[in-house]
Amino acid sequence: MARRPIAEQVYRITPIVPPSIVSGAVPVAHALYRENVPKAWGNVTITPTLGDSFNMTSVADGGVGIVTLTVDRDFANTTYAPVGNVADGGDFMVTFTTFAAGSVVANIRNSGGTAEDRAMSFVVFGDQ
Numbered sequence: 001m002a003r004r005p006i007a008e009q010v011y012r013i014t015p016i017v018p019p020s021i022v023s024g025a026v027p028v029a030h031a032l033y034r035e036n037v038p039k040a041w042g043n044v045t046i047t048p049t050l051g052d053s054f055n056m057t058s059v060a061d062g063g064v065g066i067v068t069l070t071v072d073r074d075f076a077n078t079t080y081a082p083v084g085n086v087a088d089g090g091d092f093m094v095t096f097t098t099f100a101a102g103s104v105v106a107n108i109r110n111s112g113g114t115a116e117d118r119a120m121s122f123v124v125f126g127d128q
Contacts, residue, residue: 020033020034020035035125035127036125037125038054038123038124038125039055039071039073039075039080039124039125039126039128040053040054040055040056040069040071040072040123040124041053041054041055041056041121041122041123041124042054042056042059042069042121042122043087043119043120043121043122044059044067044069044106044119044120044121044122045119046117046118046119047061048060048061048067048117055071055072055073056069056070056071056072057070057071057072058070062105063115064115064116064117065107065108065109065114065115065116065117065118066105066106066107066108066115067105067106067108067120068098068103068104068105068106069082069103069104069105069106069122070102070103071102071103071124073128074101074102074128075101075102075124075126075127075128076101076126076127076128077101077126077127078099078100078101079099079126080099080104080124080125080126080127081124081125081126082096082104082106082122082123082124082125083122083123083124083125084096084106084120084121084122084123085120085121085122086108086118086119086120087118087119087120087121088118088119090110090118091110091111092108092109092110092111092116092118093108093109093111094106094107094108094120094122095107095109104124106120106122108120
């Protein structure tokens with residue numbers, strides 16, 4: 001049986017689903033598990049508009065320095081862990097409040113605690 005040229009071959013890619021950490025077990029160093037894979041990420045412009053993202057449906061302007069991030073697939077609870085940073089540098093911080101299964105509010109402040117509209121990036125870890 002003759003082999004077809006590579007350009008004509010169909011490759012089936014099976015998604016790799018990381019295993020779950022066994023309850024009570026110590027995770028293997030540097031291993032990839034469902035629990036430590038980012039479940040959502042993205043970047044938000046100053047306007048705010050959602051840029052590149054994964055598992056995100058929208059962002060909403062809640063006022064100066066306030067952006068509501070809405071995920072496509074809800075989290076299992078409100079104990080997930082979002083992490084954010086201001087994308088354009090400077091002395092700013094991003095904190096998160098108003099946790100819901102499908103959204104969280106990001107608050108952007110300067111070093112003096114004053115709210116400011118800034119572009120930001122974020123990643124979220126947690127159970128879905």
